[in-house]
Amino acid sequence: MRTIPAAALGCLFVALSLLTACATMMPGFTQPQVKVAGLRLLPASEGELAPRLGVNVIVSNPNDVDLSVTGMSYSIALDGYNLLSGVKGDLPAFKAFSETPLELTLSADMLQMLKLVRALAERHQGKPIEYEFNAKLSTGRLRPAIHLKESGQVTFDSLSKGS
Numbered sequence: 072m073r074t075i076p077a078a079a080l081g082c083l084f085v086a087l088s089l090l091t092a093c094a095t096m097m098p099g100f101t102q103p104q105v106k107v108a109g110l111r112l113l114p115a116s117e118g119e120l121a122p123r124l125g126v127n128v129i130v131s132n133p134n135d136v137d138l139s140v141t142g143m144s145y146s147i148a149l150d151g152y153n154l155l156s157g158v159k160g161d162l163p164a165f166k167a168f169s170e171t172p173l174e175l176t177l178s179a180d181m182l183q184m185l186k187l188v189r190a191l192a193e194r195h196q197g198k199p200i201e202y203e204f205n206a207k208l209s210t211g212r213l214r215p216a217i218h219l220k221e222s223g224q225v226t227f228d229s230l231s232k233g234s
Contacts, residue, residue, distance in 0.1 A: 103138065103165060104131045105219040107204055113176065121179040124155055128173050128204070130219070132165040138210070138217070139164045145175060145206040152187040155179055162208075199224035 109127035155177035
């Protein structure tokens with residue numbers, strides 16, 4: 072029985088990986104967008120100390136094909152502190168040329184929250200707070216993940232006025 076040298080197997084693996092990567096690229100693909108539509112504090116489960124946050128987001132698919140997604144991981148950072156994160160596995164397909172509302176649950180990182188509180192106590196009062204929402208949509212084993220991001224600034228004045 073003949074054996075295949077390890078180098079030949081390695082080359083075959085690299086060639087197949089490159090072919091798979093090329094086959095999964097979608098020409099003309101436009102990156103989906105995400106908008107944070109609402110936030111609410113969720114009741115803590117029994118035994119939990121860290122708060123949980125419910126976030127309503129809207130994912131816009133500007134492409135002419137539906138996007139099937141197997142799962143999603145996401146996070147929210149304020150001033151560079153990664154405060155909240157979560158995962159969701161039961162996602163609907165994002166229909167072509169449409170917006171899909173999602174309800175997400177995020178868990179807090181208490182150490183990061185304490186660091187942020189300390190940083191906010193030392194900052195100039197009128198300085199805006201940077202926020203960033205990041206999400207990674209898993210599309211399957213053979214296709215690359217889709218990364219979404221929304222970021223901006225908010226001030227304490229705008230929060231107290233409800234805008």
